[in-house]
Amino acid sequence: MKKTFAILVASTAVAIGAGIPAWSGMHRAEHASARTDDDGILKLASDDRLDRDHGRRARSDDDDHRYGDDGHDDDDDDDDGYGRRTSTNPAPAGTVAPPANGLFCSGAAPKVKLN
Amino acid sequence: MKKILAALVLTTALTLPGVALARPVTLTTTLKSYGGDGAYLAIYVTDAKGAYAGTMWMAGGKAKYYEHLADWYRATGGNAAEINGITGASVGAGRTLEITLDLADALFDAGYTLHVDAAVEDMRDSPNDVSVPLTSVNAGQAVQGRRYVASLAYAM
Numbered sequence: 275m276k277k278t279f280a281i282l283v284a285s286t287a288v289a290i291g292a293g294i295p296a297w298s299g300m301h302r303a304e305h306a307s308a309r310t311d312d313d314g315i316l317k318l319a320s321d322d323r324l325d326r327d328h329g330r331r332a333r334s335d336d337d338d339h340r341y342g343d344d345g346h347d348d349d350d351d352d353d354d355g356y357g358r359r360t361s362t363n364p365a366p367a368g369t370v371a372p373p374a375n376g377l378f379c380s381g382a383a384p385k386v387k388l389n
Numbered sequence: 390m391k392k393i394l395a396a397l398v399l400t401t402a403l404t405l406p407g408v409a410l411a412r413p414v415t416l417t418t419t420l421k422s423y424g425g426d427g428a429y430l431a432i433y434v435t436d437a438k439g440a441y442a443g444t445m446w447m448a449g450g451k452a453k454y455y456e457h458l459a460d461w462y463r464a465t466g467g468n469a470a471e472i473n474g475i476t477g478a479s480v481g482a483g484r485t486l487e488i489t490l491d492l493a494d495a496l497f498d499a500g501y502t503l504h505v506d507a508a509v510e511d512m513r514d515s516p517n518d519v520s521v522p523l524t525s526v527n528a529g530q531a532v533q534g535r536r537y538v539a540s541l542a543y544a545m
Contacts, residue, residue, distance in 0.1 A: 363452045365473040372474045375443030379411030384490035
């Protein structure tokens with residue numbers, strides 16, 4: 275009887291150890307959706323949005339205004355309209371843990387390869 | 390002895406679902422040779438109702454450009470907290486971005502859809518350039534994008 279009880283206790287501990295993190299991840303995913311629902315359903319655009327004045331503004335200032343991360347320093351402070359709603363740049367991968375949005379079960383950062 | 394066996398079977402049955410709730414998934418996004426600068430890409434998921442569920446990866450680190458990833462921006466407001474720790478460099482024309490991550494099993498065959506918004510300087514924005522439902526059947530199937538994305542595929 276003692277053996278049975280000991281096994282039950284041990285296996286329950288294992289089940290809880292594995293089950294709670296997994297359940298927690300699922301719960302976060304559901305929570306994320308619910309939170310977004312409060313903000314409004316995402317309406318996916320079916321049509322292209324013209325990039326209004328994008329080129330003109332980009333061309334009107336100096337040369338360090340690049341989307342690409344290929345060597346250009348575009349941390350400019352110019353008033354070209356791009357930065358009106360600028361917020362803080364996100365933390366690069368590997369510097370902090372991924373967001374707890376329920377998608378990343380293990381909490382590990384994605385592995386990325388660029389070919 | 391029978392009691393012990395029964396207890397083991399029961400607890401194993403309780404344990405296994407927890408262990409099997411994640412799986413490694415590789416997302417492969419190949420861009421067309423569109424002849425422009427590196428593209429900003431937002432790779433994110435919506436649920437069965439079309440509501441934003443979370444971001445998997447952001448290619449491009451300058452927040453001031455995120456408004457050009459229109460659908461993603463509309464859903465998140467460009468909140469950096471959504472992409473802290475999952476942001477990397479923009480992707481050049483003709484190049485392939487390969488991301489491997491442990492995804493929740495619950496995302497598959499449950500109405501979730503994977504989306505890619507794309508934007509390139511001096512070129513037209515492309516919200517929802519490509520999207521594909523997250524299902525077991527679609528795994529390994531390359532889907533063509535509309536403007537900058539040549540193909541998107543995920544393997545499990």
